[in-house]
Amino acid sequence: MSATLAPAAQARTAGGQRGAALRHAVYLTGRSLRILRREPVYLAFTLIQPMVWLLLFGALFERVADLPGFGDISYLEYLTPGVVVMTAMMSAGWAGSQFIDDMQRGVMDRNLTSPVSRGALITGALAYQAVVTVVQSLIVFGVGLLAGARYDGGVAGVLVVLLCATLLAVIFAALSCAVALTLRSQESLIGVSQFLTLPLAFMSTVMMAPALLPGWVGTVARYNPVDWAARASREALLGSPDWSAVFGRAGLLAALTLVMAWLATRAFRAYQRSV
Template identity: 30%
Template sequence: MSTATKPTNGTDTADLAPVSTESLAALLVATERPPRPNAIRTSLTFGWRAMLKIKHVPEQLFDVTAFPIMLVLMYTYLFGGALAGSPREYIQYLLPGILVMSVTMITMYTGLAVNIDIEKGVFDRFRSLPIWRPSTLVGYLLGDALRYAMASVVMLSVGLIMGFRPDGGFQGVLGGVVLLLIFSFAFSWVWTMFGLLLRTEKSVMGVSMMILFPLTFLSDIFVRPETMPGWLQAFVNNNPITHLSSAVRGLMDGSWPTAEIAWSLGWAGLLVAVFGPVTMRLYNRK
């Protein structure tokens, strides 16, 4: 049975085409649904969303530009003369380590971004979409991977100006940066978990700094472990940041530190295997 709508604003009924329930149903219920986007496409879409945030808030680039430059200048000229005789000699050892330190430090912003979106209620909308569930989190990590690459380019450019000369050439530098990006992508899952687990942005930052400071400073980033007390060497030599910085330093020096590269990739795989499922379980239950 068809029913026609009645005008409510004084419009002549002759000017309106009759609308039946069948015609409305035909308009509202499509015969063919659009294809569901695959996991890669949705992950890249959310990664692009993360980059658009930087476009609208360019101040977010401070941590991948000014902060790395400040670290390189400060530590090179502060400790170079005392530890290596001159800043130019010290930067050959320091720059790969500072590169690792800077990039791993900014991985915590992934957790902060996730926590902020949860507080704003954006994640509730994402969960209602017919997409691959992990793509939201993977998109954050992909967007931040580009920021890590930007920080690496900035620091290497400043280092070359200050006298850093990698014996490994372009291939060694590229290999070190790629290894660093792989590890940082895996490391970001830790902070993503904290972004889902903790209630406020300040809590995420506080816990992240409490973990990052011992890992980065108690490593071989600034000095060789042989100069440290024996009890401290036991921690430093088994620190994942030590393995990573040694691997990146070796690649840039022109060598192939197989053991350190294997350790770094092993740590990356372990981080994803442990914190990836935990993060997704928290996301599904949040």
């Protein structure tokens, strides 16, 4: 009797655990959003920064689009998807700092002694970053439209950009969490994050047309996830996109997302063992 019941009971428990993990991730995402809301200065900069990037670079390099290689779109139109993905990466670089705060206080220890799903602790942090990225991306598009840019790809194009930006955000958020859990200091996290993000933004086609990149930068860009996201996003916003190029790069982003999420989970396990 008990033998026949056992598998069903087990399945129920597994289902229950998945349900609990999802609920926990939602609560933890909500907690992070509340923290953001309660820090008005931080919230303001989170929202204003993407506008600044778009308007600043848009004005600074406006004439660049006169060069051959940018096609028949304005520089602002060229730049918008690039700024969306660059902002996604830069915001996500800080994702690990919440973990460091929690470790330095007793919050992480309290969470780990509670039934909170271990996966949810990572998923919650990544989901929060995804929400922030979508909001920031929509702001960039809004500012672009107000400044006179037009995106032929329409709603479908914008949705693809949001998808690519979110995947890129999750990649860097997971990396940031892994670094945070391994090095456990805000200073080290800031160092690593600064070291990576700006060079990766510049060694890509975010600001410069592919044909105009110096040879070696072009080579680096081919392996740069920021460039994958920027190219896929730009293509998707064109009037008649080459969808195979778009989904090829989105696929690469999705694969890297899985790798990074696995890495963050590994770092989390290593942290737990070291307690």
